[in-house]
Amino acid sequence: MSSAQTAPDSAETPLSIAVIGAGPRGAGVLERLAANLGTEWPTDRSLLLHFIDPFPAGPGRIWRFDQSPLLKLNSMAADVTMYTDETSVIDGPVRPGPSLIDWVDQVRAGTIELAPVDAALAAEIAVLTGSSFPTRRLQSLYLDWFFRTAVDDLADSVTVQVHPARAARVDDLPGGDQLVLLDDGSSIVAHLVLFSLGHNGSQPAPEHSALAGFADRNELVYLPPTFTADANLSAITPGEKVIVRGFGLAAVDLTVLLTEGRGGRFDRDDTGRLVYLPSGSEPRLFLGSRRGVPYRSKISSTLVGDRPVPRFFTTAAAARLENESESLDFTAQVWPLIAQESLWGYYRELFTGHPERVSLPWAEFADRFAAIDPRALPIAAGSHVSADARRSSHPLVDFGADAPDIELDITRFRALVAEAVPDPVDRLFLPEFDRPLHGLRFGSAEELQQALRQHIRADLDVRTLPEHSATLGLFVALLTSLFTLSDIIDSPKWSARSRVRDIHGWWLGYFSFIASGPPGHRLEELIALSEAGVVEFLGGDLWVTADETTGLFRAGSANVDRVVTAAALVDARLPDTSVSRSDNELLRALIASGGGLEHVVADGDYVGSTGRLLVRQQDTRVVDAGGGLHERRFAIGPYTNSPFVGAFSRPRTNAISFRENDKVARALLRALAALNAPARVDA
Known part of the structure; x- marks a missing residue:
């Protein structure tokens, strides 16, 4: 004014x-x-x-x-709140209130009254626990x-x-x-x-407009990036082959709506294995993406080791970077500290919570780990992964004269983990964790299906079984780093390339892949759908083309010599901002x-x-x-x-x-x- x-x-x-x-x-x-x-x-x-x-x-x-009613949150009921609490660092008054599970408890106790709900919601409210993944309709009521x-x-x-x-x-x-x-x-x-x-x-990008035009000319189905609940899936017919580009939450929701949402159901056989019983109304879904694997599932284990405390990427460290740097580069300066903090969180929980799974005292491992140059850790991978593969997940950093020392520290880190962690299942290297299919080749499409099912089963194990709570240590460290980053996110010192390419680019996708995946049961369902032949995996580094000669969409990946053609393509991801x-x-x-x-x-x-x-x-x-x-x-x-x-x-x-x-x-x-x-x- x-x-x-x-x-x-x-x-x-x-x-x-x-x-x-x-x-x-x-x-x-x-x-x-x-x-x-x-x-x-x-x-x-x-x-x-x-x-x-x-x-x-x-x-x-x-x-x-x-x-x-099939669509759910990707958070447990105990992990959802709309209220500030004693940890909130704000200028205004803290006014606590019920989390989602607290609210449900009060609804069940009669202290919060709801208008009458349908039978499905009533059943959900009756049995919901803090570790349940609520439906979006229940969240709507909250x-x-x-x-x-x-x-x-x-x-x-x-x-x-x-x-x-x-x-x-x-x-x-x-x-x-x-x-x-x-x-x-x-x-x-x-x-x-x-x-x-x-x-x-968003309005269609040029690529999506071109795909939509191709689909119109050839009477095909193309769905551009959108919110899955808003998508019109009626044009996808039973038995039709559908190429699905994307393997995050949007793809999971799409799969739910086109399978269970069309009358299929899940059951368990005599051995307890989940199986899918098709209705006959489902299409055949061919899923692939850049990584070629679904987002890591939500973690249901609990921490049993030392209390998580930031060590490397702290508020003080972030402030020091911001104060002492003429220009801030996320990949070169911040990402190594986040990687160091993430690995520290993982291995601290492994060593202090599960000493029977390691062969060195935590104090010795911690001292040797802290001596490694953090710039080596984002690209330090198992010895079978090539240098090019190590650097493929994230933008390159030119280490200049420091490159030999960085390579030496990569070797030191690999050797330390091999010495201290006997079971390869417990070893965490960030490049392989981010791109588990990179550089792998399979002799047939069926070999790829088996490998993906095994990958998903292994991911479920390490993110749900109590003995693998180290993955929760990783999550807590990553989440804390995200909060720490927010303290300097508005600094005017960020380079333009870093702000666009890193902060608003790959970093958010990386965080979501690790921390914002689907409930574990969705991935168990994905395995059952794969075994039933309703879902097939295409692999990583997915490519999709519009073939003007055949009038069909074509897709393939870097992991197997196979090309799939289909009359339907869905870009299963959220629109770009x-x-x-x-x-x-x-x-x-x-x-x-x-x-x-x-x-x-x-x-x-x-x-x-x-x-x-x-x-x-x-x-x-x-x-x-x-x-x-x-x-x-x-x-x-x-x-x-x-x-x-x-x-x-x-x-x-x-x-x-x-x-x-x-x-x-x-x-x-x-x-x-x-x-x-x-x-x-x-x-």
């Missing part, structure tokens, strides 16, 4: 905020607004909060109740309750209005107020706007009008875009096309350059999302307070 603008009449006009997007992130900001009333805003001052979303307030689009509870916690002077519509455009009015135009023809005038749009799709190509009309209009700016970074001869909306980190104010800050617009969520790790998180982890929610809520209230101050007039 310029100094010549007048403040609203505080005696007559309630100040107002329009929150565009009422899903979990918008609901989380609402809870933080309620918590900060009285400190950043007088509780007797009228305040009007508009929540705008065509989907139900609380769940939003992704977690809406109206989706398949989020609905959370939103309504947050509304109830507001002071009497605060009014909430929910608008079940889509915001199409936001315009500046004379004096600075914001005009929000809705797709139902109505409009809202607010003093401030918070864009809280959650995950968005690009606010300028978003399928959200509001975001495209914001960029086109100059009211917002896609985050483009450059240094030297490199220019790249993160695809995200540029905001000022300290308060998430939107940056306009001229580089200025919009005084009335704020934005939060995964489509912005602000830190983001889920709208809800694990209890007692000082979750980033809750820190961000508190930050933006306080910034909004302070901005309103400034508007409510007596007007200043230029001399």
Whole structure:
């Protein structure tokens, strides 16, 4: 607001905020607004909060109740909360509340009342435990309750209005107020706007447009990247061959909907082995990806060794890097420390929790491990993996004159692990863990199927059996490193290439592969589907072409001499983030009008875009096309350059999302307070 603008009449006009997007992130900001009333805003001052979303307030689009009851969270019920707790480092008040499993316990006890639910949900609520993976429909009920509870916690002077519509455009009015135009023809005038749009799709990239055109010309089926629950799968017919490009959560959900979702069912034979009983309505799915293996399954073991404490990539270490570096490079400077911390977390749990599985004392292993140059650890692999394969997973680093010493430390690390860890199952080398199929060749497609099934079984063992809790040590260290990285993520010192290629590129995919995989039972089901012939694995370094000669899609991999042709192709992954190509009309209009700016970074001869909306980190104010800050617009969520790790998180982890929610809520209230101050007039 310029100094010549007048403040609203505080005696007559309630100040107002329009929150565009009422899903979990918008609901989380609402809870933080309620918590900060009285400190950043007088509780007797009228305040009007508009929540705008065509989907139900609380769940939003992704977690809406109206989706398949087969779709689940990839988190256990004990690991999901919408509430701050004693670990939350925030400026606002901590207001604890129930995690998802605590909420279910209270529903069962009758202290929280729900409207009548269908038989499937009633059965789920009756047996849910903290280690269960809840359905998205149950999570929808939790989020609905959370939103309504947050509304109830507001002071009497605060009014909430929910608008079940889509915001199409936001315009500046004379004096600075914001005009929000809705797709139902109505409009809202607010003093401030918070864009809280959650995950968005994108308009087709050139590759996807070309594949869609090929499919149209040849009467084929092509589904571009999208959210699986929103995809129209009706064109995929029973028995049809379908090439599926992607092996993450989207591919798992797709597989569920096209198998069990079409009437198939799982059962156990007399030996306890899971088997799939087809309905006959399933297609034949051919799955492949760059790695060629599914995301690592969720971990169900518990830590039994020393309490996890960061050693190498600590808050102090991150701050020292940021303070002492003229330019920050993720791959060269930060990734080695994260790799060191991850391996430290794994081996500490192995040695201190399972001393019977190792042949050296932890103190000796720890001293020798700490002496290894961390730059060697991301590329240190088992001796059978070539140097080229070691370096294939991540961008190359030129070690220059240090290269011989790095190679020596790689050898030292391999020798240390071989000496100290007798069973190869317990040995962790990051390149093989990330790309287990890289460089492998199989004599036939059936050999590849057998190898993949064995890989999945082994992954399930090490991530579920108590004696393999070291994998949880790896996860905890990786998660802690992610939180530590958030402390310097907004540093202006990051190189442009590193910000685009690393931070918003391979790093997020790497983290998701290890830490955000499906529930273990989904991978057991995948094995059963493979054995039933409904699913076949294509392998890694997958390639897909549109063959104009045959009018079909073709696919193959680097692991086996086999080419599959099909009349259907699904790109089973989430759309890339690009606010300028978003399928959200509001975001495209914001960029086109100059009211917002896609985050483009450059240094030297490199220019790249993160695809995200540029905001000022300290308060998430939107940056306009001229580089200025919009005084009335704020934005939060995964489509912005602000830190983001889920709208809800694990209890007692000082979750980033809750820190961000508190930050933006306080910034909004302070901005309103400034508007409510007596007007200043230029001399």
